[in-house]
Amino acid sequence: MWTSSLVLGLLLTASASSPFTPAVSGSATVPLEELLPLYAKRPEQAPPTPPTDALVVKSQLKGRLTANALVVDAHFEVEVLASERWTQVRLLRLDADTYLTSLPTLENATVGALEDQLTLVTREPGRYSFDVSLALRPSSSGPERQVQLRFGPHVTPVPLRLEADATAFTVTEPPASGGEDSEVYPRQGVLRIGWRTAVAPKVARQVVRPPLEPSIPEAHASWVSTLEGKASVRVRYALRLDREQELELELPEGHRLERVLLDSVPLVPAEKDGKLTLKVAPVRFGETEASLEVVLARDLGVFHLSGRLKLALPRVSWPVATVQARAHFPAVFNYRREGGSMEQYEETEAGGGLETQTPLPGKVIHFRQYLVAASAPTLELGYSVDISQSYFR
Secondary structure (H helix, E strand, O other): OOOOEEEEOOOOOOOOOOOOOOOOOOOEEEEHHHHHHHHHOOOOOOOOOOOOOEEEEEEEEEEEEOOOOEEEEEEEEEEEOOOOOOEEEEEEEOOOOEEEEEOOOEOOEEEEEOOOEEEEEEOOOEEEEEEEEEEEOOOOOOOEEEEEEEEOOOOOOOOEEEEOOOOOEEEEEOOOOOOOEEEEOOEOOEEEEEEEEOOOOOOOOOOOOOOOOOEEEEEEEEEEEOOOOEEEEEEEEEEEOOOOEEEEEEOOOOOEEEEEEEOOEEOOOEEEOOEEEEEEOOOOOOOOEEEEEEEEEEEOOOOOOEEEEEEEOOEEOOOEEEEEEEEEEOOOEEEEEEEOOOEEEOHHHOOOOOOOOOOOOOEEEEEEEEEEOOOOOEEEEEEEEOOOOOOOO
């Protein structure tokens, strides 16, 4: 059998520590089948491991869906080891539809887009903690939206905490877990998220109600006078309305306006042709109630031993269901109703009215009137000196 042989020139050189040791050299012929096992048993040398300049020790991702994009807030902590040259830490890959919306400002380092990757660049060792925001827009414009986020070579893929309003969006990839918050795990180093906008439910047609006719269910008034005839009139109207309306007031003759309050807020009325025009509205949207308070002043004149008082309340442009009034006049006189549209009733029948923090002096007389429309309530009182407690009686 013919045997191939490989002629190898081997140079064996031996050098000894002594100059007297002779050098030996020569050549040998080795068959191929004997040389191959020797070559296979030769120890292989592994390539040297490149030095590590930085480590990403922490990474967190949070995302929320919008109608046109996935907004991602990323947090990274990078440990840069001792280095005498520039270090680049590649964190995320930036595709054509990925947009950086917020970048940090770091000392001794810069974070930005470098060769289509989000990269930390520095030459100073230390730990860098920072946040980045980016928006991933889908490439398609149809009802189905899908985006993907790829990690850089220095980052170990981590899940993304996704927030999605279940009433506005339907998550199609990965399959929805039943809640508004879910964890999306990467597959083959890529995060893929798909969604579509939820169809708005059909809302039943609202019943259009007719506008509410403004009115005054009740009004409470009070007259207070001193013995010198300095009188004040306070009227509080309970308004019923569903939107801003105009209310006209016509003051009785001889009265002057002190102030007007709408739900304790001062108002400045507009005066035209002797009438006051007010803009009134409910306190809150959707409500139908408000409170209007009008304060007037008048000089009744000095009280004599006997006489007559003519009293009146403002005329309002809205219908008033019930008017209740109280008169607080000097206690040294007796009073009797002699005319007017208001009737007198006993105090035990009084139900509600203007409450005062401190009791008012004088005698109290109660009056009322129902269904007042386009007119001003009036009252005539006769008075005479009260001698019931007099020594000469």
